[in-house]
Amino acid sequence: MNSSIDTSEENIRNILTRGVEDIVVKEHVESRLTSGEKLRVKLGIDPTGNTIHIGRAVVLRKLKAFQDLGHHIILIVGDFTAQIGDPSDKLEKRPMITRESIDENLKNYKKIIGKIIDVDKAEFVYNSEWLKKLGFQEISELAESFSVQQMIARRNFKERIDKGQEISLREFLYPLMQGYDSVAVEADVELGGFDQLFNLKAGRVIQKHFGQPEQDIVATAMLEGTDGRKMSTSWGNVINITDEPNDMYGKVMSLNDNLIIKYFLLCTDVKQEEIKTIEKELAGDANPRDLKMRLAREIVTLYHDKDAADKAQENFINTFAKGGVPDNVEIVKVKKGTLLADILIQKNIVPSKSEWRRLVEGHSASIMGTGKKIEDQFEKIEEPGVYKIGSRRFIKIEID
């Protein structure tokens, strides 16, 4: 019995339900959590990205919940596996990554991840440490535990096969490696996104092979991006946990209405009963905007602080609801008579003169407060003021 372990029923229930898509051997984890043992909780992290978005944060927050209960958390840095490319979240082969960029990224990663978990109390290990040492004999033995049928039945692989796309044999080895990680750290529980389920389960198989007790698995729900599609950096529908408050707030506000509840559930600490109330309000005649504002505040507070959230909200209301000026507008001093287009391009507000011409033709540029639209692409700056281009690009111009 370890007295530092929190075994309260409510917390345990929360940890096993909220944002959880699937649990393998639910009763088993439940009883272990209740037992007061200090569990070794594993999460594999991918050191290739340089940002963390709130979709990935879901599983990290789950890890944090385990940490808060007093369990030992272990983050496996997949430096070895990254060289192969995890097929779980892609329908295509992933490019392999170099050693140097992994080191570089980890430093960065730790800093970011510190916003969620207590990095000092967490254990970080590189999986190359043990995977590098495996010889062909061991690998063959590991491979014995899986069948080709199992592999090709996986959704990701199956889709690729159906499309006639190539699957490298080494991609089949990925689950073996991730599974072996569990053996190396003697994991009691492994966390992961629902898309990882196959790999997570592989850990059980391999642990069994090595005579270890099988780990339990907690697979978290997947979070859609702001537009409702899969969250992906290349779609631009991503909220990064390192985003500036105003930016983060704005992105949450641009969320599809039907994702509000899911975001509350997966991305905030708002109590579940309270979320139920919000759900009712949403079904009633509440303005979704207001609930979204609440959501945005919660999220900004989580990754920045309450003060930043207040300011971001004020800024949002001011800029979008009232059509005012955001508080972080860039200010430039220019000489009277300067070509407006030159300034805008120089400041990267507008990418090219052609683009600027189109914007002017579309009546998208104006001087705030004066109601003056800019109708001439060769407009010269005659008066100071805040120039608004489109709905969200601003620049404050002062006469030098």
Added chain:
RNA sequence: GCGUAGGUGGCAGAGUGGUCAAAUGCACCUGACUGUAAAUCAGGCGCCCUAUGGGCUACGAAGGUUCAAAUCCUUCCCUACGCACCA
């Protein structure tokens, strides 16, 4: 290695000598409408030029044929699929 089909704008995908800065869809930008969005409708979507016009760059790379090439030829590079090799 042999064979086949291909490599086109952010992506998908038409075009196969001039009418092609390149259809269409997605994404993106702008306007209208709204409740911040979404949906819808309208416009735009290589760059440059004070321009209902002109120039430049672009269809894997390099050369060539032609008055004219994304389109034809040559070489090269790359991708997928099949066959062969491994047996």
